[in-house]
Amino acid sequence: MSALATKNTTLFGANGVTDPVVFKTGVGVSRTIDFAKSNMAAAAGVTENFEFIALPASFIIKGLYIEELEKADTELSVTVKAYSDGATIGSAVTIGDTNLLKSVQTLTHKVLDSGDVLCLCIAGGASGVNVKSGVLKVNVIGDLPDGDSMANFAVSVPYRDSGQTEGANASKGDLLTRR
Numbered sequence: 009m010s011a012l013a014t015k016n017t018t019l020f021g022a023n024g025v026t027d028p029v030v031f032k033t034g035v036g037v038s039r040t041i042d043f044a045k046s047n048m049a050a051a052a053g054v055t056e057n058f059e060f061i062a063l064p065a066s067f068i069i070k071g072l073y074i075e076e077l078e079k080a081d082t083e084l085s086v087t088v089k090a091y092s093d094g095a096t097i098g099s100a101v102t103i104g105d106t107n108l109l110k111s112v113q114t115l116t117h118k119v120l121d122s123g124d125v126l127c128l129c130i131a132g133g134a135s136g137v138n139v140k141s142g143v144l145k146v147n148v149i150g151d152l153p154d155g156d157s158m159a160n161f162a163v164s165v166p167y168r169d170s171g172q173t174e175g176a177n178a179s180k181g182d183l184l185t186r187r
Contacts, residue, residue, distance in 0.1 A: 033151040037061055040146075041128070043080060043139040050132035057127040059091060061148060065122035071149035072098040072113040080104035080142030087129040088146065092121040103144060 019025050039061050041048070050056040063069075072088060083104035088097040098113040126148060130137060 033153055034149075035067075035152050036147055036149045037063065038145060038147045040077070041144050043142045043144070047138075048128075048130065049138035050130050050136060052132050052134060052136040054136075055129055055131045057089065057091070057129045059125045060088075060128045060146065061126040063120050063124055063126065063148070063150075064152065065120065065124070066153055067120045067124075068151040068153065069097060069115055069118045069120065069148060070151065071115060072111075073147040073149065074101050074109065074111045074113075075145045075147075076103045076109040076142065077145055078141070078143040079108055080139050080144070082137055082139050084130055084133075084137050084139065086144070089127050089129050090118065090120065091125040091127055097126065097148075104139075104142065 041060075048056075048058065074086070074088075080103045083102060085100045085102050087100040089095060090097060095118065097118060098115055099111075101109055101111045103109050126146075128144075128146070130139075
């Protein structure tokens with residue numbers, strides 16, 4: 009391969025052209041679920057897909073870290089899938105086993121569609137499943153190729169109700185006055 013024969017340098021210092029901008033593409037998004045405070049169940053023979061983490065368009069998933077912070081009362085397999093195409097992200101993991109789960113997975117990169125959501129998927133099996141205790145943390149590691157902020161994406165369903173008054177993620181009001 010040879011160098012280009014001619015170079016046009018008129019864009020350097022030209023009107024309408026910005027200076028180069030350095031930005032960081034790497035980002036991690038984390039979310040935790042406390043099964044004692046939220047209902048996560050699947051009926052017999054049914055797989056429930058719980059929408060869990062919304063990510064912006066063009067987010068490139070490179071890794072997944074799933075940690076069981078408190079042991080689940082029921083042993084079950086949990087899978088992370090993309091809502092848009094049902095693709096499994098990483099491998100299924102089992103929670104509620106003898107030891108607390110810690111799973112670090114490097115993935116074949118997956119680029120998400122606009123408005124895509126990662127789902128936690130559980131199968132009800134032959135008799136159904138209802139997880140009543142335990143805490144699970146899911147971290148998604150990837151890149152935002154445009155260097156955008158995670159604040160600039162739309163979620164069709166909010167992460168919490170604006171009028172929510174009870175629960176660990178309810179608004180506590182102004183941090184200074186607590187009103």
